Amino acid sequence: MVACRLVALALTLGLAAPAGAQSKTVLLSTTTSTQDSGLLDVLVPLFEGKTGYTVKTISVGTGQALALAARGEADVTLAHAPALEKKYVAEGRMLNRRLVMYNDFVVIGPAADPAGLKGERSALAALKKIAAAGARFVSRGDRSGTHTLELALWKQAGVEPKAPWYIESGQGMGATLGIADDRKACTITDRATYLAFQKRVTLKVLVEGDRPLLNIYSVMEVNPANGPRVNAAGGKVLADFMLSPEVQHVIKTFGVDKYGQPLFVPIAGKKDEDF
């Protein structure tokens, strides 16, 4: 039968890639920002060369990255939403949460500064001013780490953001920056993505350096009880690798050649209370 032969041929062509041998494969669920910054493109090959593991990186929003891990659909997670992470750790879904690095968020907006944010040092005060002025603000609206932080800030500021000045993009940081730029709106972005888009976006940094704007990344191992076939051993090896002196040094210098400043600050061994 021609049809059978075609199917057999197709299977050999398509399935030639290594399947199976999952114990040598580590599934890392992480956020889009680590992928978009290019950091994982440096760290993953380093890890694979050192340990012989193959890493499959699933870059999604922090909410989804943790949800996948909680179902046992990943082996280790690198995320940046401390409050959400602690909830999963308290439930026993994620184990051994350790801080890896931080960078920071910045509040950006049009140079004309319709909400009068220039000179403001407090992120909460800045959000109150945006709401009071009814200045346009673009939110990620995608349950990512950035979105989680933004929602927490609105809550602390005691403001309930509303349309029409509050716009939800439902997209990644890059696309959201584009929309904010187009609408001459304010937004909250991680500095790495902002630097990557600096050439395309006319928005300026208006508020920076406030403690609530700190963006802390942690690595967590997946509880093997979450589902079948979790590679707990591989997950732990990758988590330990992220905290090794060698990787922490790579993180310290990553981005300097391209942006003239590092994108992340390594903080292995530190605790949340240290910040």
Place this chain on the structure above:
Amino acid sequence: MDLLWSGLRQAFALVTGGDPEVWAILRLSLQVSGSATLIALGLGIPAGAALALARFPGRALVVSLVNTGMGLPPVVVGLFVTLFLWRSGPLGGWEILYTPAAIVLAQAVIAAPIVTGITLAAVQQVPEKFRLQLLALGASRAQMVRVTLREARLPMLAAVMAGFGGVISEIGASLMVGGNIKGQTRTLTTAMVLETGKGNFEVAIALSLLLLALVFLVNWALTAIQQRRAG
């Protein structure tokens, strides 16, 4: 405008410079979508021919289902194939999620109804009198089906073009079941989304031009075969 030009220049540089990563992505896209199209042909041609020639109760419903399937949204297919292939899913034991095999599977699901539907239409447009005549001349049913399929082969090339064109350019399923993993499951379309997300618009433009060129070349070759045979 300057962005478009620099995108064009970069596309040219990527192709002529032989950037190994771009070639690997191009090769993977071709392999995956080619395999998926072959599987879809293997399933869709017999199914379409059978549907066109057989008469059975509920046939109209099945044909409607196939026609609906031709518009199957790739992200819906991606979601369900992902759920099936999850470690906790019914096919979790296969351990192929986030591999090219998973993309082949999802794309075959997308392309199979397209091939079935077009085959069905192509076979049906062979006049029924022709088939009856073959049988009257003493052809067996199997011989009649073979000759009818040969008559329909030129319009059926459209099934190959539509199937391949549909899956090489789809993004939803590839992204969900493949995971866009560098060096493993990154295809032209998923790479394009990533580069746009990173703000590398020139690279995204270059990749989209490569995709367009690829689709054009495949269709050009198939059209040449179709028109030469027809002429």
